[in-house]
Amino acid sequence: xxxxxxxxxxxxxxxxxxxxxxxxxxxTELLLDPGEFCSCVGKSFLKTCVPNFExxxxxxxxxxxxxASNPMKALGIFETSVIFPHINGNLRITVExxxxxxxxxxxxxxxxxxxxxxxxxxxxxxxxxFTIGDNKRQKFAFLPFKRKITVNKVSPVxxxxxxxxxxxxxxxxxxxxxxxxxxxxxxxxxxxxKEAFFSDKEPLGETIGHQVDIxxxxxxxYPPLLKRPAYPASPK
Numbered sequence: 052x053x054x055x056x057x058x059x060x061x062x063x064x065x066x067x068x069x070x071x072x073x074x075x076x077x078x079t080e081l082l083l084d085p086g087e088f089c090s091c092v093g094k095s096f097l098k099t100c101v102p103n104f105e106x107x108x109x110x111x112x113x114x115x116x117x118x119a120s121n122p123m124k125a126l127g128i129f130e131t132s133v134i135f136p137h138i139n140g141n142l143r144i145t146v147e148x149x150x151x152x153x154x155x156x157x158x159x160x161x162x163x164x165x166x167x168x169x170x171x172x173x174x175x176x177x178x179x180x181f182t183i184g185d186n187k188r189q190k191f192a193f194l195p196f197k198r199k200i201t202v203n204k205v206s207p208v209x210x211x212x213x214x215x216x217x218x219x220x221x222x223x224x225x226x227x228x229x230x231x232x233x234x235x236x237x238x239x240x241x242x243x244x245k246e247a248f249f250s251d252k253e254p255l256g257e258t259i260g261h262q263v264d265i266x267x268x269x270x271x272x273y274p275p276l277l278k279r280p281a282y283p284a285s286p287k
Contacts (some may be wrong), residue, residue, distance in 0.1 A: 062153045062285050066257065066270065067082070067194070068082060068181075069081070069082050069117045069158060069193060069194045070083065070191065070192075071194055072133055072134065072159075072191055073133070073134035073213070074100065074131055074133050074134075075100060075101050075131045075132070075134070077101075078210070079157070079158065080157070080158035081140050081158060081159045081161055082131065082156070082159065082161065083166065083171065083173060084160050084161065084162055084163075084171065085166055086163070087160050088162055089116075089162045089163070089164045090131065090147065090159075090160060090161050090162040090165050091116075091123075091148055091156075091162065092148045092150055092151070092154070092156070093150075093154030093155060093157075094126060094151065094152045094154070095155070096154075096158065097129065097148075097150060101131075105126075107129060107130070108126065108127030108128065108150065109127055109130060109147070111125050111149065112286060113250075118154075123151045123153060123154060124151065124153055125150065126150045126151070127150055128147045128149060128150070129147070129149075129150050130145060130146070130147045130148075131144055131145070131148070132144070133146050133159075135191055136213045137189060137216070138216050138220055138223070138225060138235070138237075138238045139220070140216075141213070141216070141217045142205065144169055146161065146165055148160075162176075169184060170183065170184050171182055177229055178190075178230045180193065180231055188227060190231055192231035192232070192235075198287075209231060212238065212239065214241075215241075215242045215245065225237070
């Protein structure tokens with residue numbers, strides 16, 4: 052158990068289940084909400100991410116939605132891919148978000164429907180994370196609380212870093228003792244110094260271009276180590 056807040060400050064122990072993902076090929080925020088019956092997104096926020104989303108809507112009929120007893124007006128279904136970035140390989144799923152006209156949320160909401168479908172477990176340990184499916188060793192970190200990300204301000208370096216992780220570090224063996232923060236710092240360091248150990252023509256993992264030439268001298272005069280007897284002399 053973490054340190055208990057003082058009386059009247061219990062609300063300060065709360066945190067969020069928000070993760071930065073790639074949705075419709077754009078970095079944005081995704082809220083993992085076990086209390087939400089279905090995955091949804093507000094019309095206003097979706098329009099900032101996908102201006103022409105209305106041309107892609109699938110019909111939805113005969114279903115009533117409510118949020119805290121307030122009726123929600125569903126406009127249709129927006130189907131898109133959601134990519135969970137990870138240093139050991141990105142994970143992609145396809146999600147159908149219900150588009151709500153009167154939803155004021157500023158992020159996509161992954162509801163209980165897909166949390167159950169893909170067996171997404173939320174963990175509130177010291178390092179808060181979630182897992183997807185049967186691979187409990189692949190941990191995905193949440194964003195720090197109160198962190199704000201504007202879709203239009205995401206650096207192109209972030210996209211290049213995720214591409215570097217998926218293409219060059221896909222088969223890398225990362226120590227399980229590292230926290231998510233340490234893994235991210237390690238991948239960022241490798242990305243910054245990548246020119247020191249690979250190039251576009253000689254990618255990471257290629258043997259050609261990274262050979263080591265070792266010559267063993269077996270002719271006289273022998274190196275000092277070869278002059279030694281194979282076994283120590285027997286005691287007399």
